Amino acid sequence: MRKFNDLEKEVALVGTIAKEPDIREKTIKLTIEPEEIKGKFLVTTNRYPEYQYGDKLKITGKLKTPPTFEDFNYKDYLFKEGIYSVVNFPKIELIEKNQGNFIYAKILNLKNKLRESIYQNLSPPQSSILGAMILGDKRKISEDLKQKLNIAGVRHITAISGMHIMILSGVLMYLGIALGLYRSQAFYFAITLLSLFIIMVGAPASAQRAGIMGGLFLLGQKLGRLSSSSRVIVMAATVMLAANPLLLKSDVGFQLSFLAVMGIIYLMPVFRNWISSPPPKNVKKFVYYLYNFRYYFFSIILLKNPAFQNIAAMTLSA
Template identity: 25%
Template sequence: MFFAMHFPFLFLALTLTAGILFSSLLSPSLQSLVPASIASLVCAWISFFLFRKIKLSLIFILLTTFLLGSSFYTYREKKYEENTLHKFQASSYADFYGTLYKSPSKSQNRDFLFIKVEKISYLNKEEKISGNLRVSVLHTSESSPLFDLYVHDRVKVSAKITSFKGFRNFNKPSMNIYLKSLNIHNRAFAKSPLLVEKLNSEKNFSPLRLISIFRQKLQQKIEIYFSGPEKNSISPQGAVLEALLLGERGRIDESTTRSLQKSGLYHLFAISGAHIAIISFLFFSFFKVLRIPTRLSYLLLMLFLVFYAFLVEGRPSVLRATIMTLAFLLGKLMWRNV
């Protein structure tokens, strides 16, 4: 109890994690968790304000945090499983209408579109369905790449829903778990870029769209300076540069991937805290050379890190590292000894 009193946030984080783990293993009902959370919170309030039992109130607060973590996980699972797009199944091609919420992701023989679906046209019937859809679009060396699609573009894609069946041991297929972690409710397949149609023509200059345009232009420049032997292809050096800058590892060829895995360097191409630390060091050193005041350097670095986190489109490892770095730099701006 002594440690809980002196390190409350540590124990709150541990009990929240324990609640999430509890729900992932036992799947309790949301109807029982919510009243229990409210009752535990009321008990904590009564213990502290009426009876002045600090230790007892702390126990109830920890119990409330546990139940809130369990409730949050259960609610998220229920919402995902009951999503209309997740339930949607079709044996043939359907037309999906929606908005891109991420830039297209590129691989060696296909592109991936991430669409926030608004409605579906199937068997001459339109139905309003919401959810996040990942569409795999096959392409060849002769087909045009999807470089003219950006975040917030409205699109129509003719695609076929892909089955969620996959390799498994005793649990759900790993692809299901991966898609759920990305909040992708379903996935589909289109055999040609010709089945992708851009609907909106008006200009949209939202910050996310501007960053998406910059990202696509950067990828185009990499393709120009590191072009491959085929049309619209990229050299192994360009694919490695693209992975280091943007975290796009889909166009690294198999031989390069095997070499990196054997050498133990493949993890460097997953943008994470190490990249944020290197970027922070290089930029701060550059600002020092230019003799920019320290506090202004902190502020400029914070702005760039926010921009970079959006440029790589919110990868979890980058978000964690960026948030921690921003908290440290903000502390340096507000106080000196951090």
């Protein structure tokens, strides 16, 4: 794929939209998997006409190497996703529709119905926050709300992350048991629904990573040993880094998700014991004051740690 980058002439490639289109206010980004060429490329084009997952397109334009910005290495970010070229506003010809995976297409249809239900029945900012947390629609959150979440240090809670996957994993496991399933049956029930959820939100790298950790956490619950969860999660991080070392350099989310999951495993029992001991209100006030202290006076490294932020948010909502 990279051999076609930065040529003076236009290149014509035929490929299929490989994932859900990324819709912006005036533009749309399409991840194209070309025929007979290894790798993918990213197309930026006008918002209309609309294109869907599975559309087979003929793209004619000049492929470019992804740029590197002063404060963000966009090239490395795309490379770790298997995207090696970008093309802006090319000529696009629709060849055929519905060429993608049938099951994935049905899951995206379900996602669109859920999205319509959320935005029709809830008003902003509740709809945008819920959409971001369960559908991965981060771009629906207004800039003003993003700024407030940044000041509070909890913006990462609105993204599909290790914390969400771990909570969902536990809920699904206990739901299966509550429905009368054996622990081993509940494990397969939970892992199946968890996999479908990750596919529904677009299977970004962060969700895939969290899904692996969540699946291993469920395996530890299936075995009935929490200590097994911590060991296999460390093993999962090691395996993921061995398979793709760029995660450590180019994906800060890898570090944040790993810390969040380990924080829940090791710190949540401690906080649960504190909260269950009298006086629980004083503990909550302490966490609240300590967390806001860094906003009014100065930043504390501990409070910037995602593990502490997740525990603080969960403690205050308890």
